[in-house]
Amino acid sequence: MPKFNKALKLSHTVSKILKIFNFEATSFPGKIVQKFYPSFLKECNRYIKHPRFAITGTNGKTTTSGLLSEILRQSGLYIINNKLGANMPNGIVTSISEGLYSKMKDSKLIEANGCVLECDEAYFSVITNKFNFDYLVITNLFRDQLDRYGEMDIARKKIIKGIELNPDMKIILNADDPVLCEISEHFNYNEDKFIYYGITNVEYIDYEKTSKSPSENIYCTKCNERISYNKRYYAQLGDWYCLCGNKRHNLDISANVIVYPDKNVLDINYKGEKYTFKTDLTGLYNAYNALSAISSALAAGINKDNIEKALDNYRPVFGRHQKIKLKGNRDLTIHLIKNPVGASEVLRGLKGLKNSRMVISINDNYADGKDVSWLWDADFEALKDFQNVIYTTGTRSYDAALRLKHAGFNPILLEVGDNTNKVATAIENSIEELNDNENLTILVTYTGLLDINKNMKKLIRKYGED
Numbered sequence: 001m002p003k004f005n006k007a008l009k010l011s012h013t014v015s016k017i018l019k020i021f022n023f024e025a026t027s028f029p030g031k032i033v034q035k036f037y038p039s040f041l042k043e044c045n046r047y048i049k050h051p052r053f054a055i056t057g058t059n060g061k062t063t064t065s066g067l068l069s070e071i072l073r074q075s076g077l078y079i080i081n082n083k084l085g086a087n088m089p090n091g092i093v094t095s096i097s098e099g100l101y102s103k104m105k106d107s108k109l110i111e112a113n114g115c116v117l118e119c120d121e122a123y124f125s126v127i128t129n130k131f132n133f134d135y136l137v138i139t140n141l142f143r144d145q146l147d148r149y150g151e152m153d154i155a156r157k158k159i160i161k162g163i164e165l166n167p168d169m170k171i172i173l174n175a176d177d178p179v180l181c182e183i184s185e186h187f188n189y190n191e192d193k194f195i196y197y198g199i200t201n202v203e204y205i206d207y208e209k210t211s212k213s214p215s216e217n218i219y220c221t222k223c224n225e226r227i228s229y230n231k232r233y234y235a236q237l238g239d240w241y242c243l244c245g246n247k248r249h250n251l252d253i254s255a256n257v258i259v260y261p262d263k264n265v266l267d268i269n270y271k272g273e274k275y276t277f278k279t280d281l282t283g284l285y286n287a288y289n290a291l292s293a294i295s296s297a298l299a300a301g302i303n304k305d306n307i308e309k310a311l312d313n314y315r316p317v318f319g320r321h322q323k324i325k326l327k328g329n330r331d332l333t334i335h336l337i338k339n340p341v342g343a344s345e346v347l348r349g350l351k352g353l354k355n356s357r358m359v360i361s362i363n364d365n366y367a368d369g370k371d372v373s374w375l376w377d378a379d380f381e382a383l384k385d386f387q388n389v390i391y392t393t394g395t396r397s398y399d400a401a402l403r404l405k406h407a408g409f410n411p412i413l414l415e416v417g418d419n420t421n422k423v424a425t426a427i428e429n430s431i432e433e434l435n436d437n438e439n440l441t442i443l444v445t446y447t448g449l450l451d452i453n454k455n456m457k458k459l460i461r462k463y464g465e466d
């Protein structure tokens with residue numbers, strides 16, 4: 001058996017063993033593979049065909065890449081995708097080897113038709129140093145902590161470095177984010193390199209109109225004056241301009257968005273053609289995710305019908321508004337929260353939520369970010385008038401409880417769990433206490449989500465709708 005195939009087998013075996021002992025297997029197999037076969041990622045260039053997409057940015061990577069993978073699969077392609085959001089090199093190698101291994105027949109390797117890989121901004125150049133992409137999608141850059149000065153600048157520089165390593169790559173860029181503008185300016189000798197998408201208008205129907213996401217001041221990369229807006233949608237995203245003449249780039253792909261409580265409708269304009277798409281993913285942040293996936297597909301020449309079908313079929317996985325039906329006509333909905341902007345936009349969608357209990361699980365493990373001060377920048381005030389029980393858990397359960405109390409949430413309805421890591425147990429206990437027709441909403445940070453995922457089969461077996 002060729003050495004490359006042996007590496008795939010090794011990864012699969014490690015993954016299987018980890019799963020038997022109920023350990024998380026999203027990154028460790030990739031670590032082992034790279035240790036024994038350092039040129040693995042380089043070799044992958046031979047076994048993964050095109051199109052190859054990389055997705056980076058602070059928020060929306062997992063949903064954008066999930067949607068885009070679904071669109072490409074709808075077109076009949078076998079696509080490799082790190083769908084569980086493990087987006088650092090070991091996680092990416094794990095996903096690729098699992099994806100290729102499942103295509104191996106009698107020790108013979110069958111190639112994948114393409115890939116959609118979300119990459120952590122900080123490690124993007126580590127990947128492009130070994131693997132070549134056709135397209136890079138950049139969603140946005142937000143700060144994880146408002147007091148962490150220079151964070152976005154560092155991320156931007158790392159993305160630029162990654163782009164330089166793949167000189168033929170096309171960039172699909174969210175023009176509504178003025179922070180990303182510097183990336184296209186850096187490559188201004190090649191205008192064809194960029195495809196710009198953005199939103200021209202947003203209308204809300206029965207949805208909270210005002211965003212409470214932290215909207216810090218952004219300064220023009222050309223003259224250092226403060227950026228102004230014709231329209232500002234949330235955080236620093238919008239139709240922006242500067243008095244010096246710098247402004248949002250002309251849009252190649254533009255959308256009018258209507259945000260409903262249970263769906264988004266996007267009217268898209270591309271090369272003079274008009275398309276209407278609908279998605280069950282809710283909230284304006286998800287309209288941006290849908291728009292970035294649609295823009296990528298259109299740029300790669302995928303036809304409208306396949307995009308439409310994929311948007312219809314796509315079911316959010318792994319904590320991105322993921323919904324599970326429980327016995328007794330009850331829903332369990334899981335939302336990942338990890339930084340002030342993302343959390344505020346999720347909370348905005350939960351404002352006025354009725355007939356649901358809530359579990360909020362905050363961990364401070366390495367993959368969550370050790371510093372939880374972002375809780376104070378996120379709009380937990382949206383839960384001020386929430387009229388049901390909120391149970392806090394996670395290694396920072398007490399911080400979550402303190403934040404809710406400070407936000408004005410009724411302390412009588414607050415149940416504070418120990419500072420432990422057992423979110424799946426907290427969910428199980430909460431389901432036991434639910435009344436019929438009463439739902440459960442989970443807000444959880446990344447490592448808590450891994451814990452839920454590990455225990456999901458057990459939860460569904462016990463409580464899932466038949």
Ligand SMILES: [Zn+2]
Nearest residue numbers: 220223242244
């Ligand atoms: Zn300016």
